[in-house]
Amino acid sequence: MTMPAHHKASRSMPEPPQPSEASVCPEPLILAVNPGSTSTKLSVFDGEREYIQGNVVHSAENLKPFRRITDQIEFRMNLIHHFLQDNRVDIRTLKAVVGRGGLLKPIRSGVYRVNAAMLEDLRSGRFGEHASNLGGILAHGLAGEAGCPAYIVDPVVVDEMDDVARLSGMPGLERKSIFHALNQKSVARAVARKIGKSYTDCNFIVAHMGGGISVGAHCRGCVVDVNNALDGDGPFAPERAGGLPAGQLAELCFNGQYSLAEIKRKLAGEGGLVAYRGSNSFTDLKKAVLAGDAQARLVYEAMAYQVSKEIAMHGATLKGAVDRIILTGGLACDETFVGMIRERVRHLAAVEVIPGEREMASLAQAALAVLRKIEPEGEYCACN
Secondary structure (H helix, E strand, O other): OOOOOOEEEEEEOOOOOOOOOOOOOOOOEEEEEEEOOOEEEEEEEEOOEEEEEEEEEOOHHHHOOOOOHHHHHHHHHHHHHHHHHHOOOOHHHEEEEEEEOOOOOOEOOOEEEOOHHHHHHHHHOOOOOOHHHHHHHHHHHHHHHHOOOEEEEOOOOEOOOOHHHHOOOOOOOOOOOOOOHHHHHHHHHHHHHHOOOOHHHOEEEEEEEOOOEEEEEEEOOEEEEEOOOOOOOOOOOOOEOOOOOHHHHHHHHOOOOOOHHHHHHHHEOOOOHHHHHOOOOHHHHHHHHHOOOHHHHHHHHHHHHHHHHHHHHHHHHOOOOOOEEEEEEHHHHOHHHHHHHHHHHOOOOOEEEEEEOOHHHHHHHHHHHHHOOOOOEEEOOOOO
């Protein structure tokens, strides 16, 4: 069976070894599912070894018929089945399916088995609608076919903030913890191993820099303060406006030119690079900088400046005791951009750079730890 034209597999590895009858404890096959707004990333792991990786790309035309995110369930499920069939993976051989966590009630970091309460909150969009909501739903459906458990790991709503960090200055406008928890936690643990310490014994400042930018203060295994990257708080980013002058924003909201929906799009989706340059492409911005575009240079430097300020702020959060500053995400691939940030923050701590994202491996490794009974699985409870 051939894949639809919009399927693009980024990499296909050799077929997995078939366990012999003499195998006492074959490594479990784990499918990781990471739905995004324009793609569904898929990876199959043989224990810790990734042997199939794919990226099913969805054009705007593909998604146009679907009014709500959850209307895409059948569409994406069919594509995943095609992916498994094309790579000769029998779904019945899977021992776990793990999906990206979506917008749920605030929960602690960990691995959660997908249950009825979680599915209800993801399907209803009770806490917001985002493509990541499909992670748990798709994992549950596939796991039902495979006869194995379904999990999510470190969703974007991981909340370990100190109470003092929640106050905004206006009662009723409490600061929220919504950030790139999966990748931030993953790189923090990796750096802890690198320096020979436990994550729970370390203090890190982690900046995930992608379509949105989140900067978190990790204090002994907990993210005690972080900007709400979903709504555009913190540094401005390719698609986020970042923190804005409050008085001027209030005037903009009530000048009669914009609806609530339009203002929200200006904050997240049409802010940052989109607002300044008409595109969310950091690559295009860098090309313009290299071509001598002065306005592009200013925007480029301002983004690095704002990330640096957010990092430096958390030097106070951690009372100056910072083991490492960690830069990660797609923007961390740009050495010049990273260098600008490093120059401004290196007085706080040594800077580690882990470019790109480790989301698929993080999902699989977390599920594997639960299967091996190294880590417990959490239970998601319905919000009262």
